[in-house]
Amino acid sequence: MIEYAFPGLLNYWIVFLLMMIGLYIVIAHENLIKKIVGLNVFQVSVFVFYISMAKIKGGTAPILADGIEVYSNPLPHVLILTAIVVGVATTALGLALVVRIQESFGTIEDDEVREKEEQDK
Amino acid sequence: MTFLAEHIAVLVVIVPLMAAPLCVVMRCGVASWGWATLVAVGNFFLSIVLIQHVMTNGTIVYDLGGWEGPWGIVYRVDEVGALVVLIISAIAAIVLPYAKESIEREIPKERHYLAYCMMLLCIAGLIGMAVTGDAFNLFVFLEVSSLATYVLIALGSDRRALTAALRYLILGTLGATFYVIGLGMLYMMTGSLNMTDLASLLPAVQNTGTVHVALAFIVVGFGLKLALFPLHVWLPNAYTFAPSAVTAFLAATATKVAVYALIRLIFTVFGDVDPLESYGVRPAVMVLAIAGMFAGSLIAIYQSNVKRLLAYSSVAQVGYMILGISIGNAPAMAGGIIHMFNHALMKGSLFMALGCVFYVIGSVKLEDMAGLGKRMPLTAAAIVGGGFSLIGVPLTVGFISKFYLVQGALTEGMWPVALLIMLSSLLAVIYVWRVVEVMYFRSPAIGCEERSEAPMSLLVPTYVLLGAAFWFGIDATFTGDIAMSAAQTLLGGSK
Amino acid sequence: MSPETLILLSLAIPFVGSLLLLFSGPASANVRDGLTVITAIVLFGVVWHLIQIVDAGGRPSVTLVEMLPGLSITFTLEPLGMIFAGIASFLWIVTSFYAFGYMRGHHETNQTRFFFCFAIAIMSAIGIAFSGNMLTLFVFYEVLTISTFPLVAHSGTDEARRAGRVYLGILIGTSITFLLTAVIWTYVEVGTLDFRQGGILAGNAPEGVIAVLFGLYIYGIGKAALMPFHRWLPAAMVAPTPVSALLHAVAVVKAGVFSVVKVSVFIFGLDTLQNTGASTWLAYVAAATILLSSLVAMRKDNLKARLAYSTISQLSYVVLGAMLATNIGALGSTLHIVMHAFGKITLFFCAGAIIVFAHKTEISDMHGLGRKMPVTFFCFFIAALSIIGLPPLGGTWSKWYLALAAAETDQVIFIAVLMISSLLNIAYLMPVVLYGYFGKEKPAAHDAHDHGHDDHGHHAPPEHPLLRHLTFGRPGVAEAPVLCLAPIVLTTVGCFVLFFYADRIRIFLDPVFGG
Numbered sequence A: 001m002i003e004y005a006f007p008g009l010l011n012y013w014i015v016f017l018l019m020m021i022g023l024y025i026v027i028a029h030e031n032l033i034k035k036i037v038g039l040n041v042f043q044v045s046v047f048v049f050y051i052s053m054a055k056i057k058g059g060t061a062p063i064l065a066d067g068i069e070v071y072s073n074p075l076p077h078v079l080i081l082t083a084i085v086v087g088v089a090t091t092a093l094g095l096a097l098v099v100r101i102q103e104s105f106g107t108i109e110d111d112e113v114r115e116k117e118e119q120d121k
Numbered sequence B: 001m002t003f004l005a006e007h008i009a010v011l012v013v014i015v016p017l018m019a020a021p022l023c024v025v026m027r028c029g030v031a032s033w034g035w036a037t038l039v040a041v042g043n044f045f046l047s048i049v050l051i052q053h054v055m056t057n058g059t060i061v062y063d064l065g066g067w068e069g070p071w072g073i074v075y076r077v078d079e080v081g082a083l084v085v086l087i088i089s090a091i092a093a094i095v096l097p098y099a100k101e102s103i104e105r106e107i108p109k110e111r112h113y114l115a116y117c118m119m120l121l122c123i124a125g126l127i128g129m130a131v132t133g134d135a136f137n138l139f140v141f142l143e144v145s146s147l148a149t150y151v152l153i154a155l156g157s158d159r160r161a162l163t164a165a166l167r168y169l170i171l172g173t174l175g176a177t178f179y180v181i182g183l184g185m186l187y188m189m190t191g192s193l194n195m196t197d198l199a200s201l202l203p204a205v206q207n208t209g210t211v212h213v214a215l216a217f218i219v220v221g222f223g224l225k226l227a228l229f230p231l232h233v234w235l236p237n238a239y240t241f242a243p244s245a246v247t248a249f250l251a252a253t254a255t256k257v258a259v260y261a262l263i264r265l266i267f268t269v270f271g272d273v274d275p276l277e278s279y280g281v282r283p284a285v286m287v288l289a290i291a292g293m294f295a296g297s298l299i300a301i302y303q304s305n306v307k308r309l310l311a312y313s314s315v316a317q318v319g320y321m322i323l324g325i326s327i328g329n330a331p332a333m334a335g336g337i338i339h340m341f342n343h344a345l346m347k348g349s350l351f352m353a354l355g356c357v358f359y360v361i362g363s364v365k366l367e368d369m370a371g372l373g374k375r376m377p378l379t380a381a382a383i384v385g386g387g388f389s390l391i392g393v394p395l396t397v398g399f400i401s402k403f404y405l406v407q408g409a410l411t412e413g414m415w416p417v418a419l420l421i422m423l424s425s426l427l428a429v430i431y432v433w434r435v436v437e438v439m440y441f442r443s444p445a446i447g448c449e450e451r452s453e454a455p456m457s458l459l460v461p462t463y464v465l466l467g468a469a470f471w472f473g474i475d476a477t478f479t480g481d482i483a484m485s486a487a488q489t490l491l492g493g494s495k
Numbered sequence C: 001m002s003p004e005t006l007i008l009l010s011l012a013i014p015f016v017g018s019l020l021l022l023f024s025g026p027a028s029a030n031v032r033d034g035l036t037v038i039t040a041i042v043l044f045g046v047v048w049h050l051i052q053i054v055d056a057g058g059r060p061s062v063t064l065v066e067m068l069p070g071l072s073i074t075f076t077l078e079p080l081g082m083i084f085a086g087i088a089s090f091l092w093i094v095t096s097f098y099a100f101g102y103m104r105g106h107h108e109t110n111q112t113r114f115f116f117c118f119a120i121a122i123m124s125a126i127g128i129a130f131s132g133n134m135l136t137l138f139v140f141y142e143v144l145t146i147s148t149f150p151l152v153a154h155s156g157t158d159e160a161r162r163a164g165r166v167y168l169g170i171l172i173g174t175s176i177t178f179l180l181t182a183v184i185w186t187y188v189e190v191g192t193l194d195f196r197q198g199g200i201l202a203g204n205a206p207e208g209v210i211a212v213l214f215g216l217y218i219y220g221i222g223k224a225a226l227m228p229f230h231r232w233l234p235a236a237m238v239a240p241t242p243v244s245a246l247l248h249a250v251a252v253v254k255a256g257v258f259s260v261v262k263v264s265v266f267i268f269g270l271d272t273l274q275n276t277g278a279s280t281w282l283a284y285v286a287a288a289t290i291l292l293s294s295l296v297a298m299r300k301d302n303l304k305a306r307l308a309y310s311t312i313s314q315l316s317y318v319v320l321g322a323m324l325a326t327n328i329g330a331l332g333s334t335l336h337i338v339m340h341a342f343g344k345i346t347l348f349f350c351a352g353a354i355i356v357f358a359h360k361t362e363i364s365d366m367h368g369l370g371r372k373m374p375v376t377f378f379c380f381f382i383a384a385l386s387i388i389g390l391p392p393l394g395g396t397w398s399k400w401y402l403a404l405a406a407a408e409t410d411q412v413i414f415i416a417v418l419m420i421s422s423l424l425n426i427a428y429l430m431p432v433v434l435y436g437y438f439g440k441e442k443p444a445a446h447d448a449h450d451h452g453h454d455d456h457g458h459h460a461p462p463e464h465p466l467l468r469h470l471t472f473g474r475p476g477v478a479e480a481p482v483l484c485l486a487p488i489v490l491t492t493v494g495c496f497v498l499f500f501y502a503d504r505i506r507i508f509l510d511p512v513f514g515g
Helices: A002-028 A032-054 A075-105 A110-120 B002-026 B029-057 B079-106 B109-131 B135-154 B160-190 B195-205 B209-225 B234-241 B244-269 B282-301 B306-327 B330-361 B377-391 B397-411 B415-441 B456-474 B477-491 C003-024 C029-055 C079-106 C111-130 C134-152 C158-190 C207-220 C232-238 C241-268 C270-276 C280-299 C303-323 C327-358 C374-388 C395-408 C412-438 C445-450 C482-513
Strands: B060-063 B074-077 C061-068 C071-076
Touching: A002 A032, A002 B160, A032 A075, A032 A110, A032 B160, A075 A110, A075 B135, A075 B160, A110 B160, B002 B029, B002 B060, B002 B074, B002 B109, B029 B060, B029 B079, B029 B109, B074 B079, B074 B109, B074 B195, B079 B109, B079 B244, B079 B330, B079 B456, B079 B477, B109 B135, B109 B244, B135 B160, B135 B244, B160 B195, B160 B209, B160 B234, B195 B209, B195 B244, B209 B244, B234 B244, B234 B306, B244 B306, B244 B330, B244 B477, B282 B306, B282 B415, B306 B330, B306 B397, B306 B415, B330 B377, B330 B397, B330 B456, B330 B477, B377 B397, B377 B415, B377 B456, B397 B415, B397 B456, B397 B477, B397 C061, B397 C158, B415 C158, B477 C061, C003 C029, C003 C061, C003 C071, C003 C111, C029 C079, C029 C111, C029 C482, C071 C111, C071 C134, C079 C111, C079 C241, C079 C327, C079 C482, C111 C134, C111 C241, C134 C158, C134 C232, C134 C241, C158 C207, C158 C232, C207 C241, C207 C270, C207 C280, C232 C241, C232 C303, C241 C270, C241 C303, C241 C327, C280 C303, C280 C412, C303 C327, C303 C395, C303 C412, C327 C374, C327 C395, C327 C482, C374 C395, C374 C412, C374 C482, C395 C412, C395 C482
Parallel strands: none
Antiparallel strands: B060 B074, C061 C071
C-alpha cells in the first residue's frame, strides 16, 4: 500500500498534511497572528496541489521548440500566480486587522479578545 | 451605441473596477463620494441596457480580449445573470447617495475615501461573479469582492467590527480556498475551467471519487460565503458591526451573489450530472435549508440588537433560497431566484431604515427604540413596511417568493415542506412584531420624546427601495417571468 | 360611468377618504368627521348603484393588476358579494355617526389613526366582497387583518397589547399556515383561482385532496371564528365599541363567514361537497361551536364579552349552513350574514352607549339601568329577539332556511342544535333586558352618574348639543345623546324591515342559489 501510494502520490500526501496542519492552526490557536500563518499554510498547500497536478514526469518547460515533446501544463502555474497574489493580499489585510485589534483591545489572544467583547455588550 | 452593445457585458465590471483607484487618488471624502455615486448610477444604467439586451437578443457570450473559450476567459450573461447584475447595481445606486450622511456619522473623516474605493471594488467583484463564465475567474472576483468587504466591515465604529472582519476574513478565505481545491480537482479530471466546457466534459467522469469530492469542496466553500446554516457564524457579527450603509449594501447583495454562483455551479457546470439527484444529496441540502430557516428565525426572536436580529433573519432567508434550489422543479427554483431579488429589496430597505435610526439616536438596540413610532414616524413606518415583506404579507415581495416556493413544494407533493415554510414565516411574525410593539406601543425614554426624523438624504433612498419592495410585490410579472424562464433553462441542463 | 369604473371607484373612495382623513385629522376634528361621513355616504351610493346593476343581471369584472404571471387582482361582481358589500357600506355610515358620539364622549386619543384604519378596513371589506378570485380575496383578507390591528390595540395599554398579539397571532397564523397553503395548493391542482359557479375543484382534484383542502380553507379563514381558533374575537373586545360593533360584528367576522360561503360555493361547489362529504365533519364542529360558545356566553358578566361569544356562536350558524352543502343551506347562511349584522351591531351600539354614558361594563351592575336608558334597552330587547329568531324580525328567516336545509339533508340533529341554541340565546340575552327593566338598582358608588350632566374629573362636560344626554323631560332618565341613539334606533328598525324584505334578498340571490 505504502509503496503504491508514496512514489507517485507523495506530493498529494504532503498537500494533505499541510492542509490539515494549516486548518488545525487556524482552529486551535488563540494567537491571531498564528491563525493568519495557519491560513497561509493552508493556502500554500493548495498552491502545491495545483503545481503538482501540472507536473508531468519527464516533462520540461512548455517552450515551443524542436525536441520538446513532453512538457508540464503551464496553466495551473499561471492560476497559482493569481492565487498567490490573492493570498498575499489576504495575509496583508489580516495582519493589518490584527494590528488594529492590538491597538483597540490591547491583546491579540483570541480568548482575551472575546472576553473584552463580552464586556462591550 | 454598437460599442456599448458589443462590450456591455464587460463594461459593467470594468467601470467600477477602473473607477475605484481614482477615489484613492482624490483622497477627499466628498469628492470620492460624488465620483462613486456617479459611477454607481452610471453602472445602474449600463445594467439596464444589459438586461434589455439579454432579454431581446438572448444570452451574451463575450470573449475577453478576443480569446475564444474554452481557452480564453469568457463572460456569459443570461437572464438571471443580468437580473443579478441589475440587483447589485441598483442597490449600489441607491445605497451610495444614502452613504454620504451615514458614513460621515459613523466613519472618521480621513477614511471616507477608502470606504468609497472599497465600495466600488466590492461592486466590481460582485458583478464580476455574476457575469463571468470562467470558473477560476469566479474565484478571482469572489476574492476581489471579499477583500473589499473585509475592509468595509472593519471600518465600523465599534471596535468589535475589527474582530468581526478578521473572523469573516479567516472563514471567507477558507471558503474561497475550499472552492479552489474543488475546482483544481475538476480541472484534473477535465482539463478545462470554462463553465460551458466543463458542463460538457463532466458527465463522462461523473462517477469518479474525485468529482464527488470536488463538488463537496465547492458546495462547502460557497456555503461559507452564502452563510448556509451551519456555516453562517461569521454573518451576524459582520452585519451588526459594519457601518449602516455597508450592511445595507452587503445584506442586499453579497449573499445573493454567492447563491447565484452556487446555482450556476450546480445547474450549469454540473447541469448534465444533476448532482442533487444522482449523488443523492437533495435531502441533505433541504434539511440544511430548513434548519437554517428555523434556526435563523428562532435566534432572531431572542436578539436585543435589531441589526443582529435582521442578520439572523438573513440566515433564515438564505435558507429559503437554498430550499427553492433544492426542491428541484421550476416553480420552486423560480421562488429561489426571485427571492434573491426580493430579499435584496426588503433587507436593503430595512438595514437602511436602521441606519436612519442609528443616525438619529446612535443605537439600534431594541430598548433604545421604544416609542420610535412617535419620534421618527417615517423611519418606523419603513421598518414596519420592510417587516411585512419579511413575514410575506400579500402585496409585498415576500409574498411572491413564498407563493412560488410553496407552489413548487406542493407540485412535488412535499406538503410537509410547504407547511414548514408557512410555519417559519410565523416565526418572522414574532420577531418583526417584537420590534413593532416596542416602536409603537411603548413610550420613549424620558428626555427623548421630541420628534426628530432622519435627514431626507437618508430617508429618500430608504423609501425608494421600500417602494420597490412593494411595487414588485404588487406587480411581479416582470421578475416572475424572468425567474420562471431562468428556472426552466437551468433545470433543462446546460444549453 | 361604466360599472367597471364604479368598481374601482368603490375601492378608491375609502382609500382616498382615508388619506384625506390622515392629513385633515390633526387640523380639525370636525373636518375629519365630516369627511368620514361624506366618504361613507358616497361609497354606499356607489355600492347601491352596483347592486342594481347586478340585480339586473350584470356581472361586470375588472382586473386591477397582474400580480404574478397568470394570477391577477381581479374584481368580479356577483350577488353574494354585493350583499356583503351592501351591508358593510351601509352600516359604515351608521357606525360613523355613532363613532363620533362615542369617541368624543369617551375622549379617546389618536382619533385620526382610528378613523384612518377604519376606512382602510372598510376598503378591504369591499375588496373581499368584490374579489373575482381567491388571490384577491386573500390579499384583502390580510389587509383587513393588519388594518384592524391598530384598532384593537388602540388604547396601548398592556391589556390592549396582549389582545393585539392574540388577535394578530391567530388571524395571521391561521391565514398563512392554512389558508395560503390551501390557496397555492388549489392553484397547483387546478391552475386557476377564479371563482366560478359550480366550483373550480369539481372533478379536477382527487377526493382525498378535496377533503384536506376544504379543512385547510375553513380553518384558514380564522375570521369565521370556528372553534378552536375563536380566541381572537373576545380578545378584540378591548377595542373601542364602534370597532367592536362594525368590525367585530360586521366587517371582519362577516368577511370570514362570507369567505367560507364563497369558497364553498365557488371554489368547491356545493355539489362537490355534498358528493365527497368533505364538509360533514366541519358541520359537527360548527354545531359544537354554536352550543359551546353560547354556554360560555352565559357565564360572561362583561356585556361586550358576552356579545363576543354570542357572535362566535352566530358565526357558526353561517358556517353550518355552508357545511350542509345545499342551496337552501347556503341561502340561509347568506341571509344570516345580513340578519345577524343588523341585530348584533344594534346590541354592540347599546353596549357602547351603556359603557360611555352610564359607565357600566358588567351586566350585574346594570340592574335597573333600563329605567334610566329606556330607549337603549328597548332597542337591545328588539335586537336580541332578532338574534334569537322570533318573528316579526329578520333573524327568523335565516334560522328558518338553515333548519330547512338540515331537514332536507336528513340531519335532524342540526335542527335540534339550532333550537337548543335559540333557547340558550334567550338565556344569555334576556337577563340583560330583564334586570335592566325590573332589577333593583344597587346602591352603588356610581350614584353620582344618576344625573347625566355631572362629570368625573377627566370627563369634561359634552361640548355640543348633539353630544348631550337626552332626558326626554323626565326625571331619572339619562339616555345616550342623539348621535349615539339615532344609529341604534335606525339599526333596530332595520331588524324589523328585513323581516319583510327577506324574500327580496332571496330573489336577488337566485342566480347563485337558484338550483
